[in-house]
Amino acid sequence: MKRTITADGNAEPLGPYSHGATDGNLVFTAGQIPVTPEGAVLSEEPIGVQTEQSLANIERILAEADAGLGDVLKTTVYLTDVGDFDEMNEVYRDFFDGDPPARTALEVARIADDADIEIEVVAAVP
Numbered sequence: 001m002k003r004t005i006t007a008d009g010n011a012e013p014l015g016p017y018s019h020g021a022t023d024g025n026l027v028f029t030a031g032q033i034p035v036t037p038e039g040a041v042l043s044e045e046p047i048g049v050q051t052e053q054s055l056a057n058i059e060r061i062l063a064e065a066d067a068g069l070g071d072v073l074k075t076t077v078y079l080t081d082v083g084d085f086d087e088m089n090e091v092y093r094d095f096f097d098g099d100p101p102a103r104t105a106l107e108v109a110r111i112a113d114d115a116d117i118e119i120e121v122v123a124a125v126p
Contacts, residue, residue, distance in 0.1 A: 007060040011039040014112060020061040027065040027123045031078065032057040033115035041113040047084040051091040054119045059095075062123055071123040072101040078118040082107040088117060 005020035005027070013019060013030065020029040034042040034050035035057065042050050055069075062068055075096075079088065085105060093100075101121070111118045 005061055005064045007057070007064045009037050009060050010057050011035045011037055019057075020065065022065045022125060025125055026073075027062060027067050027071075027121075027125060029058055029061045029121050029123075031076075031118040031120040032061075033112055033118050035113070035115075041115055043114045043116065047079075047081075047087045047116055048091045050115060050117045051088045051119075054117055055092070055095045058119060058121055062121075065123075065125055067123045067125050069095055070099070071126055072096070072121045073124055074122045075101055075103045076120050077103065077105040078108045078111060079105065080108060080111055080116045084116060 001023065003022050004018035005022060007019045010019055017030050020027055032054045034053035036042065036053065042053055059069060077088065079085065
């Protein structure tokens, strides 16, 4: 049965969507931009800082579904500049050490609130 997820410690969604949803087997997160728990978007920060905040938001969403980053099966990373890939990858690697999930990374024209990155994941619920 579908259950929507609101993560404690994450800013309220910026529109009519949930932080995530689960059916008890899989968790799907909404795309996470680098927004702090207080609602500040870190769009002026380097891509490494933006990546870290986006993934921290995802971590909190997964925790609400009793999952963690080690349960992530697939990530999609949207970048406004594919030239930021290496710097993003350095931070990303720290969150997914060991057995990383499948990943797609692509360049897009624009992301909400002028962020430079947005990340979404699909995870298994252990």
